[in-house]
Amino acid sequence: MTQQALNLWVAFALALAASVIAEPWVSLHPHFAIESVFSFYALFGLASCVLMVLVAKWVGLLLARPDTYYEQDGGDRE
Amino acid sequence: MSKTVATVSELLRHPSLVLLVGAALLAVLRGRARASVAVIAPAAALGLVQWVPDGPVWTVGFLDYALMPFAGDALGRLFATVFSIAALAGGVFALGAQAGQQGKHSLELPAAYVYAASAIGVAFAADLLTVFIFWELMAIGSTLVLWSAATPASYRASMRYAMVHLLGGVLLLAGIAGHIAQTGDLTFTAMQADSVAHWLILLGFLINAGAPPLSAWVSDAYPEASVSGMVFLSAFTTKTAVLVLWRGFAGTELLIGVGLFMVLYGIVYALLENDMRRVFAYSIVNQVGFMVVGIGIGTEMALNGAAAHAFAHIIYKALLLMSAGSVLLMTGRRSYAQLGGLYRTMPLTTVCAAVGALAISAFPLTSGFISKSMVTQSAIDEHLLWVWLLLTAASAGTFLYAGVRFLWFVFFGQDSGLRPKDPPWLMRVAMLLMALLCVAPGLWPQWLYARLPFAVDYVPYTSAHVLTQLQLLLFAALAFFWTLPLLKRTSTITLDADWLYRRALSRLAMGADQMFGRLRLRTQQAWSGGTAWLLAMTERYHGMEGRFSLTWPIRSMALWVLVLLFTYLTLYFLRRAGYV
Numbered sequence: 181m182t183q184q185a186l187n188l189w190v191a192f193a194l195a196l197a198a199s200v201i202a203e204p205w206v207s208l209h210p211h212f213a214i215e216s217v218f219s220f221y222a223l224f225g226l227a228s229c230v231l232m233v234l235v236a237k238w239v240g241l242l243l244a245r246p247d248t249y250y251e252q253d254g255g256d257r258e
Numbered sequence: 259m260s261k262t263v264a265t266v267s268e269l270l271r272h273p274s275l276v277l278l279v280g281a282a283l284l285a286v287l288r289g290r291a292r293a294s295v296a297v298i299a300p301a302a303a304l305g306l307v308q309w310v311p312d313g314p315v316w317t318v319g320f321l322d323y324a325l326m327p328f329a330g331d332a333l334g335r336l337f338a339t340v341f342s343i344a345a346l347a348g349g350v351f352a353l354g355a356q357a358g359q360q361g362k363h364s365l366e367l368p369a370a371y372v373y374a375a376s377a378i379g380v381a382f383a384a385d386l387l388t389v390f391i392f393w394e395l396m397a398i399g400s401t402l403v404l405w406s407a408a409t410p411a412s413y414r415a416s417m418r419y420a421m422v423h424l425l426g427g428v429l430l431l432a433g434i435a436g437h438i439a440q441t442g443d444l445t446f447t448a449m450q451a452d453s454v455a456h457w458l459i460l461l462g463f464l465i466n467a468g469a470p471p472l473s474a475w476v477s478d479a480y481p482e483a484s485v486s487g488m489v490f491l492s493a494f495t496t497k498t499a500v501l502v503l504w505r506g507f508a509g510t511e512l513l514i515g516v517g518l519f520m521v522l523y524g525i526v527y528a529l530l531e532n533d534m535r536r537v538f539a540y541s542i543v544n545q546v547g548f549m550v551v552g553i554g555i556g557t558e559m560a561l562n563g564a565a566a567h568a569f570a571h572i573i574y575k576a577l578l579l580m581s582a583g584s585v586l587l588m589t590g591r592r593s594y595a596q597l598g599g600l601y602r603t604m605p606l607t608t609v610c611a612a613v614g615a616l617a618i619s620a621f622p623l624t625s626g627f628i629s630k631s632m633v634t635q636s637a638i639d640e641h642l643l644w645v646w647l648l649l650t651a652a653s654a655g656t657f658l659y660a661g662v663r664f665l666w667f668v669f670f671g672q673d674s675g676l677r678p679k680d681p682p683w684l685m686r687v688a689m690l691l692m693a694l695l696c697v698a699p700g701l702w703p704q705w706l707y708a709r710l711p712f713a714v715d716y717v718p719y720t721s722a723h724v725l726t727q728l729q730l731l732l733f734a735a736l737a738f739f740w741t742l743p744l745l746k747r748t749s750t751i752t753l754d755a756d757w758l759y760r761r762a763l764s765r766l767a768m769g770a771d772q773m774f775g776r777l778r779l780r781t782q783q784a785w786s787g788g789t790a791w792l793l794a795m796t797e798r799y800h801g802m803e804g805r806f807s808l809t810w811p812i813r814s815m816a817l818w819v820l821v822l823l824f825t826y827l828t829l830y831f832l833r834r835a836g837y838v
Contacts, residue, residue, distance in 0.1 A: 183286045192732075192735070192736075196732050196733065196736060198728045199725065199728045199732050199733075200729065201783070203725065203729075204624065206721045206722055206725045207722060208722045209722055209723075211638045211641075212638070212643055212771075213356045214446060214643075217647075219729065220726075221726040221729035221730045221733075222729040222730070222733040223651075223733075224647075224650065224651070224654070224730065225674075225729060225730035225731065225733035226733040226734070226736060226737050227655040228650075228651035228654050228655065228808075229651075229654050229655060229658050229733075229738070229741075230641070230733045230737050230738030230740065230741060230790055231651075232410070232522075232525055232526065232529065232651070232655045232658065233529060233658070233741040233744055233745065234527075234744075235526055235746055236526045236527075236529040236530050237488070238307075239526055239527075239530065239752070240530045240750070240752065243752045243753040243754075244530060244748070244750040244751070244752050244753075245750060245751055245752075245753060246749065246750060246751075247750055247751045249751060249753075250760055250761070251811075255607075
């Protein structure tokens with residue numbers, strides 16, 4: 181990994197940490213009870229994205245086909 | 259004479275007609291004159307849109323109905339404004355993309371301007387008949403835009419696209435006819451999904467919005483368009499559908515469910531997709547889903563949010579497709595698997611793509627941040643916990659597939675070794691214009707809020723909103739890098755409902771064709787066998803040596819007649835005698 185890439189990763193990690201650490205200094209006006217959980221948005225963002233990737237992976241197992249799939253029909257031959 | 263002048267000048271108050279005149283000129287002009295018209299026509303339309311007053315401008319009697327083909331309101335002006343901007347920027351982009359390939363795509367710009375003009379026509383239509391006419395003109399214009407890519411794949415995709423939209427048009431027309439029969443009125447007012455006619459209208463609208471089950475037409479057709487063609491296609495059809503749903507079916511609860519499905523469908527399919535422009539086709543369904551949810555919620559906040567998001571969406575989606583199109587034009591490659599590391603030699607495209615990606619992800623200081631959050635806020639105001647959770651997850655997911663995945667696989671990530679330059683200057687100008695329009699509403703939300711249909715009582719920039727949004731998006735990015743091994747770039751497509759008409763129905767038709775072929779063969783065989791037997795029998799009994807064609811001697815004939823008469827006479831006497 182180049183020094184430049186390493187710097188970017190460190191900056192990304194710092195941004196992640198800062199966005200969570202700053203929470204106590206900001207008044208959040210939660211509406212739903214679940215929003216009062218500390219760093220809810222960070223946890224929810226992470227969890228929901230991982231879940232969506234897993235769902236996509238599962239859908240892919242069922243429905244992914246080679247990108248020549250429709251070309252085999254003759255009608256879609258280039 | 260002066261009356262003619264007055265009529266013509268009255269007609270040219272309608273931005274659509276100005277754009278249509280421009281389209282006609284583009285079809286015949288060449289060179290510098292063509293380029294000038296391509297810029298002036300949408301710019302003039304954009305100017306005229308701002309002058310459209312509230313209320314009906316034209317009222318026309320047609321049969322027993324009063325039509326209002328041209329009427330203004332805040333919503334119509336907002337959509338027509340962004341449609342004109344999309345036509346203008348798309349036109350400039352297309353001029354740049356087509357430079358050096360004279361005549362190859364000469365159909366595209368006129369078709370695109372007819373398409374844009376009809377979308378503007380729908381925005382200012384206050385009666386259902388005018389909506390329908392422009393609706394169909396839009397289908398024709400967009401099919402021609404697809405056609406002008408002039409590849410076999412785009413031709414076939416355009417035929418499938420046209421079939422889906424003609425089906426939508428038929429449903430819409432049937433619904434309108436039913437609506438007239440029930441109410442005797444053609445005015446385009448808010449409706450309820452309470453009768454067959456209104457359901458048909460709703461279905462016709464939803465097909466164009468890319469709603470399930472027929473959402474596959476978006477990702478099937480759009481990526482086959484030319485580099486600039488897809489920029490036009492992304493702007494008009496689905497957002498016009500949002501506009502008419504807004505006018506006709508605001509507060510229809512069903513739309514919340516439909517919209518949420520679209521939002522999540524778009525993300526899952528975009529995550530699986532590797533053709534960068536097809537990713538953005540799925541992304542259109544995903545983002546239109548937010549607007550459909552807003553329309554379904556139906557409060558003033560939600561409806562404002564849907565309209566504002568449509569405005570923001572058209573611009574950042576055009577920008578993203580311009581950057582993806584630039585990559586396609588300069589490298590000839592469209593799959594993530596063949597791209598990567600382009601930031602080195604395409605700095606401007608990278609920056610513009612990043613601006614578009616941040617805007618679609620609703621990053622603070624971009625248009626998406628101030629528009630998408632209104633829809634989310636309206637779910638909070640209505641205490642719709644699950645709607646809010648799903649919309650929030652979808653906001654994170656949008657950053658996942660568009661914000662990070664697109665930028666990573668195309669401009670950063672693994673170096674593909676490609677060293678393409680930034681695209682020609684007209685394309686760069688178009689991208690910069692759209693990038694500016696992604697950032698400006700984020701910096702000055704009041705400009706956009708003042709143009710929304712309802713007064714806005716919402717402050718997007720609170721420290722809580724900015725912080726929670728940053729948490730959400732940054733950790734979505736973390737999720738991307740964490741699950742990167744699962745998101746490997748593979749050359750696959752994902753089956754969708756279009757499988758039914760591209761594979762199942764065509765196989766069924768072929769199967770039926772074969773079956774009927776066999777049946778016909780059997781029938782033919784049986785028929786020819788039967789006739790052969792008949793001919794043989796005829797030959798046998800009536801042929802030269804046949805029993806029925808012999809010439810019999812007179813004496814045997816006389817003998818048989820005698821026998822017959824004798825038998826008759828005998829029977830007669832027996833009867834008279836009472837024996838029989």
